[in-house]
Amino acid sequence: MVASDGALLYSKEVVKGGLEMNDYWLVLFDQQPRRIRVIENLLKNRLSEATIFWAMVYGISDAVASQRHLQRRDFEGWLKHQEQAGLLIKKEGQAYLTPAGLVKKRAYLMNHYRPHFGRWGWQINPERLANRLLLGIQVTSEFAHHNRHYRPLNIGNYEMNAVKQWLIRTGRGVQRTVFEQMNQAFYTLERTDPRLPKALGALLIGYQTNGATLDQLARQLELSQGETAILVRDAWLGMGVLLTETPGPLSTLVAPLISQSPLSASAQQTMADFLRGMSPEQISNRRHRKLSTIRDHLLNAAILTPTVTNFYRLFPAGMLNELGARYQGPVEEWSFLATHPEMDLNQEFFLFRLYQILRCQESD
Amino acid sequence: MTEQIEQIRAVMKRVFGFDDFRPGQEETLLKTMTGQPTLAVLPTGAGKTLLYQLPGVMLDGLVVIITPLISLMQDQVDRLRNVGQSRVAALNSSLDYQEQRWVLSHLSDLDFLFTSPETLIKPDVLRALHNQTISLFVIDEAHCISQWGPDFRPEYLLLNQALTTLKPQRLLMLTATATPAVQDDIINRLGLNINQVSRVVESVNRPNIFLAVQHLDNQDAKRRRLLELVTKLGTSGIVYLSSREGANQLAAWLNEQTSLRVAAYHAGVAPIDRYRIQQQFLTGTLDLVVATSAFGMGIDKSDIRYVIHFQMPVSLEAYVQEIGRAGRDSRQALAILLYCRGDEQIPLLLGKIDLPSAEILDQIKVGKTTDTILGDAAHVVSFYLTQGMSGREVVNVFAKLEEKRAGQVQRMLSYVQEDGCRRQNLLAYFGQREFLSDKFTCCDLTNPDWVVADLDLPPVQKKVSLPVLDWRSRLESLFAQPGLG
Numbered sequence: 001m002v003a004s005d006g007a008l009l010y011s012k013e014v015v016k017g018g019l020e021m022n023d024y025w026l027v028l029f030d031q032q033p034r035r036i037r038v039i040e041n042l043l044k045n046r047l048s049e050a051t052i053f054w055a056m057v058y059g060i061s062d063a064v065a066s067q068r069h070l071q072r073r074d075f076e077g078w079l080k081h082q083e084q085a086g087l088l089i090k091k092e093g094q095a096y097l098t099p100a101g102l103v104k105k106r107a108y109l110m111n112h113y114r115p116h117f118g119r120w121g122w123q124i125n126p127e128r129l130a131n132r133l134l135l136g137i138q139v140t141s142e143f144a145h146h147n148r149h150y151r152p153l154n155i156g157n158y159e160m161n162a163v164k165q166w167l168i169r170t171g172r173g174v175q176r177t178v179f180e181q182m183n184q185a186f187y188t189l190e191r192t193d194p195r196l197p198k199a200l201g202a203l204l205i206g207y208q209t210n211g212a213t214l215d216q217l218a219r220q221l222e223l224s225q226g227e228t229a230i231l232v233r234d235a236w237l238g239m240g241v242l243l244t245e246t247p248g249p250l251s252t253l254v255a256p257l258i259s260q261s262p263l264s265a266s267a268q269q270t271m272a273d274f275l276r277g278m279s280p281e282q283i284s285n286r287r288h289r290k291l292s293t294i295r296d297h298l299l300n301a302a303i304l305t306p307t308v309t310n311f312y313r314l315f316p317a318g319m320l321n322e323l324g325a326r327y328q329g330p331v332e333e334w335s336f337l338a339t340h341p342e343m344d345l346n347q348e349f350f351l352f353r354l355y356q357i358l359r360c361q362e363s364d
Numbered sequence: 365m366t367e368q369i370e371q372i373r374a375v376m377k378r379v380f381g382f383d384d385f386r387p388g389q390e391e392t393l394l395k396t397m398t399g400q401p402t403l404a405v406l407p408t409g410a411g412k413t414l415l416y417q418l419p420g421v422m423l424d425g426l427v428v429i430i431t432p433l434i435s436l437m438q439d440q441v442d443r444l445r446n447v448g449q450s451r452v453a454a455l456n457s458s459l460d461y462q463e464q465r466w467v468l469s470h471l472s473d474l475d476f477l478f479t480s481p482e483t484l485i486k487p488d489v490l491r492a493l494h495n496q497t498i499s500l501f502v503i504d505e506a507h508c509i510s511q512w513g514p515d516f517r518p519e520y521l522l523l524n525q526a527l528t529t530l531k532p533q534r535l536l537m538l539t540a541t542a543t544p545a546v547q548d549d550i551i552n553r554l555g556l557n558i559n560q561v562s563r564v565v566e567s568v569n570r571p572n573i574f575l576a577v578q579h580l581d582n583q584d585a586k587r588r589r590l591l592e593l594v595t596k597l598g599t600s601g602i603v604y605l606s607s608r609e610g611a612n613q614l615a616a617w618l619n620e621q622t623s624l625r626v627a628a629y630h631a632g633v634a635p636i637d638r639y640r641i642q643q644q645f646l647t648g649t650l651d652l653v654v655a656t657s658a659f660g661m662g663i664d665k666s667d668i669r670y671v672i673h674f675q676m677p678v679s680l681e682a683y684v685q686e687i688g689r690a691g692r693d694s695r696q697a698l699a700i701l702l703y704c705r706g707d708e709q710i711p712l713l714l715g716k717i718d719l720p721s722a723e724i725l726d727q728i729k730v731g732k733t734t735d736t737i738l739g740d741a742a743h744v745v746s747f748y749l750t751q752g753m754s755g756r757e758v759v760n761v762f763a764k765l766e767e768k769r770a771g772q773v774q775r776m777l778s779y780v781q782e783d784g785c786r787r788q789n790l791l792a793y794f795g796q797r798e799f800l801s802d803k804f805t806c807c808d809l810t811n812p813d814w815v816v817a818d819l820d821l822p823p824v825q826k827k828v829s830l831p832v833l834d835w836r837s838r839l840e841s842l843f844a845q846p847g848l849g
Contacts, residue, residue, distance in 0.1 A: 179843035201835025210643035
């Protein structure tokens, strides 16, 4: 195509008006101010207790780790661009949508792919899962065709060795069982969105096929590259979920990559002690960890695994009534007020935050 | 000697499937195997990788190969695995901690280790390698040792110390392009005695590649010419340019404008997509790659029929490397450079470093000022400062670099503006005065009426890709299974 000034125009996106990956970030903001760093850290998987708490309050926890390689300057540049476009206003470390921004957010939510499996981002790293599955499927496919001369997907010696050992252990008939498990998983994904198995199927590498690049897939799906990347990430997460739920060789292959809990390994240990009846102080002493770290673990557990225990037992007698009388209205508007001089300030804040979490979950 | 050659031939046939040596291979292998430090300057397509792959199979101990690019390293690892050599690993900064530990603790299980100079000189890596028998130490793309400019990798200067520490049994330096002066520089910088290094130098001339330059009035005309050319030339080509974003845009545009299957390739493309693009191109399901210089080193596709430079490369060395990817099957191929007046500004600007004053550099040296003000040049400048140079000395070094780089661009421009014979111009730079050529297939200056059709470029079979979105048929064909219904 030739513009009027004679210069050739390039189409930057595959689909005009399509969704760039970072456009999706607008969905994470709202008309109420939200903390910018919370959103940035959530995307990058830098998960402090405060990030996890505010992500819950904002209702955006499913976006966890969806942009692990995000650079600060790119995020800042994007914010500036949104401000200039009149979609977002920044104020004192927070940002909120303008009416135009809200219209755009609604349009994104209505017209573009919306992830179904985002919450599994707490337990699955889809990049690592995808690499291991792709190599596992490749070696199985070449094996099925009796082909020994091919370039295995280079995912690093450690991971390649894991796949090799898996193939040796799985042994004869692997092609049939992997085929059946893939079929079953793809049928299930198809019921969620027919594009999910189409996308994953297109990416597979094996005998006489190298799979499609993201750009090639985007053109086939008639989506922008950004929207395709969101869909592909969701599809791998969905695949991971299905493999945890069904037995089969691929489940064995990826089992070590899927965490049983959204909590970190250290927080899981804290919770195990807590469930045995130990107090935060006792856990701190036993594990040689700071008391503040143990408290953070408990708060994260209250947010991410609320049903495993009754967290109310952490409050001293009478304190719940007192907190209920003092703090009312939306939890995000509460300001901490120290009123117990006999209590360590950190402990008082811990109980305040725990109360916030529990009330937030009740209102949900 | 004859017996050794017979042994080498037997392994070459059995493991790699080759019957004969290409020019320079036999001489290099013999010298290397007998322990003479050897510098081999062999043109692209001469089969340099075999020169360490083969000793790696024949010798006891580890072959360590120093390679400048991670993508090249991965490619070499893949190629060895492709011929059934699984005792191979790459060690570089792209690996996570777990992967790096795994490689270092499995060195004795390996025949080949690919690494970068930056990784090699790390104390724990040197320590681990010191405990191994290194049968052969290879410096691939050895011209990097003598390279100047912002792409210069200062750690190459520390390779001589690494050699002293590791004491490998054999040493081989490989490059496709090195003028006699660059050859001397490589040897000196590695701390070797210039008289004790054997040199195997083959001509960089590739008589089967027709050389042409086309002058266009403006960028718009250049793009239109590119479109005409790729439409006419069809499958199995590479278009080079200097920026990642430019490669993305041009690839998207060519996908829209032609029926060719085109992909952009550069260091910003995700590693898995780089793998796919390389493999699709190798197997003929991708027609054209629009790439930065990141694409090509190690791409062993024999039937690439044309290379088009959409922008001027930084030097004749780079140009020869890049066009050398065409016609490795020795059949007719084509290299065209599209030039607009002022294009030489791009390589000049790309390599430009704005250094602060000598006084500020001295402050950085003693920690009074942060080196972040140096921007992209921080790594190179800091290296010189930590090696004991003063701010003034660093400024002088960079002034010389700038001069040298400008000279290289100027020399590239002289090729573009040549009016006699392009091949002669190019070979003279590499010290070769005489060569045989056919005026008809030499260049656009010896055959001014040339048209693409007259070159008789051998047709390349276009392969059909499997349907992308039909997941059922893809699964059936991947696993050789009938459908489940």
